[in-house]
Amino acid sequence: MSSTLERHAVAVGGLLVGAGPAVVISDRVSLRTGPRAALRAGVTLAEPATAADLPEIAEHAAAVVVGASWTRDIPLVRAAAGLGLPVVVERRAAASMEEWLQLAAYCAGEGDGRVILCEGGRRPDLALVRAARAASGRPVLVDVSADLGLSAAAVAAGADGLIIGTDAEGTEADETDAADPGAAGVNGAATAAGRAAASAARRRVAEEAVTVVGALLRDERPGTLAECRQAIDRVDAALATLLERRAELAGMVQRLKPVGGFAGRDLGRERDVVARMAVRAPALGESRLSAIMNAVIEAGLHLAEERSDR
Numbered sequence: 001m002s003s004t005l006e007r008h009a010v011a012v013g014g015l016l017v018g019a020g021p022a023v024v025i026s027d028r029v030s031l032r033t034g035p036r037a038a039l040r041a042g043v044t045l046a047e048p049a050t051a052a053d054l055p056e057i058a059e060h061a062a063a064v065v066v067g068a069s070w071t072r073d074i075p076l077v078r079a080a081a082g083l084g085l086p087v088v089v090e091r092r093a094a095a096s097m098e099e100w101l102q103l104a105a106y107c108a109g110e111g112d113g114r115v116i117l118c119e120g121g122r123r124p125d126l127a128l129v130r131a132a133r134a135a136s137g138r139p140v141l142v143d144v145s146a147d148l149g150l151s152a153a154a155v156a157a158g159a160d161g162l163i164i165g166t167d168a169e170g171t172e173a174d175e176t177d178a179a180d181p182g183a184a185g186v187n188g189a190a191t192a193a194g195r196a197a198a199s200a201a202r203r204r205v206a207e208e209a210v211t212v213v214g215a216l217l218r219d220e221r222p223g224t225l226a227e228c229r230q231a232i233d234r235v236d237a238a239l240a241t242l243l244e245r246r247a248e249l250a251g252m253v254q255r256l257k258p259v260g261g262f263a264g265r266d267l268g269r270e271r272d273v274v275a276r277m278a279v280r281a282p283a284l285g286e287s288r289l290s291a292i293m294n295a296v297i298e299a300g301l302h303l304a305e306e307r308s309d310r
């Protein structure tokens with residue numbers, strides 16, 4: 001396992017997977033379980049049911065999925081890998097990392113080398129994600145459809161992207177409609193709107209993880225002005241989240257202190273805060289941090305005083 005291993009980023013449609021920020025993919029279609037119409041509308045990832053599906057997948061999808069449930073169907077794996085699209089290789093539930101990486105290498109050899117690993121299922125193994133990414137140099141996606149709450153942990157584990165899935169929602173909604181055919185008219189529209197809102201909410205959770213956790217933990221090397229600015233935007237999003245949280249905490253301190261607000265300012269404590277931060281931010285150093293933290297602390301005190309006036 002080498003930390004200097006060359007990383008192989010893979011372009012999937014308009015997304016670059018494996019370099020830059022982690023991506024969020026919400027349109028993974030399975031022709032085994034989902035409607036074929038969804039594929040024809042154009043999707044990022046598509047899983048075939050049989051080899052007969054592959055021409056249509058080549059036409060409408062940006063990448064083909066070798067699904068966890070059929071990784072041992074070698075003729076289908078070979079046909080999918082040779083399709084000419086990037087190949088997303090899911091890990092069979094019981095497969096070891098070695099088996100998973102062997103399958104990925106096989107797909108790379110049968111195709112043009114553009115292979116992405118994907119871990120998923122009910123309990124994605126994030127330790128394996130980390131290890132597989134380091135050992136192979138290939139990008140790794142994590143399918144968090146079964147538990148969106150794992151999004152932040154997956155990004156922290158190094159995932160190059162999250163699959164948030166829509167198939168399960170589609171199935172649930174379709175079942176609801178089928179169970180209550182009388183409600184199909186008006187409620188059908190409400191269900192469609194509800195599904196759109198739910199899927200937008202799912203995307204927000206995943207994007208929040210990609211932005212905030214990615215800003216803190218993901219090693220990025222932006223190469224262009226636009227990429228640098230996008231990376232700065234992610235860091236600023238994380239900073240804003242932390243600044244808001246800090247202001248709330250500082251407000252609580254004002255209520256707990258015998259004398260709060262500007263009147264109870266404690267410059268010794270402020271110097272300690274800055275000195276501790278300078279250990280983490282040595283390039284900025286104490287004098288620059290001191291100016292920054294003075295502004296931050298004063299903003300918190302102003303907010304606390306405004307609130308206590310109400």
Ligand SMILES: O=C(O)C(=O)C[C@]1(C(=O)O)C=C[C@@H](O)C=C1
Nearest residue numbers: 250253265266267269270297300
């Ligand atoms: O620790 C305190 O006593 C606070 O009031 C909080 C806080 C801060 O925002 O960190 C604010 C004002 C003080 O001068 C020192 C620190």
